Amino acid sequence: MLDVIVRERRLRWPIAAHFEATVRGQTVRAVERRAKYILIRFDTGTLILHLGMSGSLRLVKLDTTPKAHDHWDIRVDSGWILRFHDPRRFGSLHWTDTDPALHPLLAKLAAEPLSREFDGEYLYRATRKRSVAVKQFIMNSQVVVGVGNIYASEALFRAHISPRRAARRLSRKEATALAKAIKDVLGEAIKIGGTTLRDYVNADGAPGYFRQKLFVYERKGEACRVCKTAVKQFVQGQRSTYWCSTCQV
DNA sequence: ATGGGCACCTGGCTGC
DNA sequence: TGCAGCCAGGTGCCCA
Structure with missing residues (x-):
């Protein structure tokens, strides 16, 4: 990842002030999901994102001008930008440097509906x-x-x-x-x-x-x-x- | 521990 | 046509 740009910090929870500095320059190691949270794993931690009711993630070309409600970008090495768009701002973005399963937003979640456990x-x-x-x-x-x-x-x-x-x-x-x-x-x-x-x-x-x-x-x-x-x-x-x-x- | 209500926002549709 | 009012794919938190 080459860069992180945040245009609007006021999502469901404000994006932490040190967020860009924490994530900038790291390499994506895996992308996972838990409930409706998307987990992007890096070497030193995990990004936890939620799309809320109106959020979306798109890959756009490097020089694409941001539109209204394009709240943050992650610029990746391949020359594309992962862009988060969310008119209602019910989406969220968190960083954790420990096991994401222990994060307060995930810790109490019950079984996945499509798992064998849920019957x-x-x-x-x-x-x-x-x-x-x-x-x-x-x-x-x-x-x-x-x-x-x-x-x-x-x-x-x-x-x-x-x-x-x-x-x-x-x-x-x-x-x-x-x-x-x-x-x-x-x-x-x-x-x-x-x-x-x-x-x-x-x-x-x-x-x-x-x-x-x-x-x-x-x-x-x-x-x-x-x-x-x-x-x-x-x-x-x-x-x-x-x-x-x-x-x- | 459980249940109920509120909160965060903007945009699109409806009906006057 | 303009505008006020209502409703919306989510879910965490506070309070009784």
Whole structure:
């Protein structure tokens, strides 16, 4: 890496003052992921980044003029710039010189949804004694990571479970169906590039096509694809929840 | 320990 | 056409 340029330090957490000096001149050794955090490993530490709701990373040519909301650049030896763009500034950038798994943002994260560890039995065990609504429960990163607002509604639809059900009211069979639904929904969505609701595009400029596969999300008032009942919407924890009152109990 | 609510931002869409 | 109001793909933190 040749250089680091920060134009806007006010992301979700301010970028540390010594950040550029710490990272400048180092060599990228590996790129990994944990939950929705991207980990870029260098010789003396790891960069932890999150894209928030509106962030994106692009490789641009060296002389590309920065646009509004292009908050930082990492200039690499190959002559390209890794550029972070984030209109809402919900993204973040951290540096750690110890094991990133121990970083406060990562230390308490639960299982990866697509891992073998996350299965029906794991979810069933986790739901015991939890009175919170199951939709909020599966969006809790201390239960399972990676389940955002769209996929929470979709997974519950596929598992035929009402989003309002108390987590502890799930049977072992339902927990198993829900764990499978979470894996299926995320796996399928990833395969076709995610869900483009408005303007999201991937690094090549292509939208995600999972929107066409949504059963309930943003379909309020439209006919359920299974039973034709009008899809309902309400708010849980300040987030919109969509569901079919006929298919989900 | 758990659950609920708030916070951080800008931009795009809706409806008057 | 202009503009106010509302809503949004996330998630950590504070408080009861």
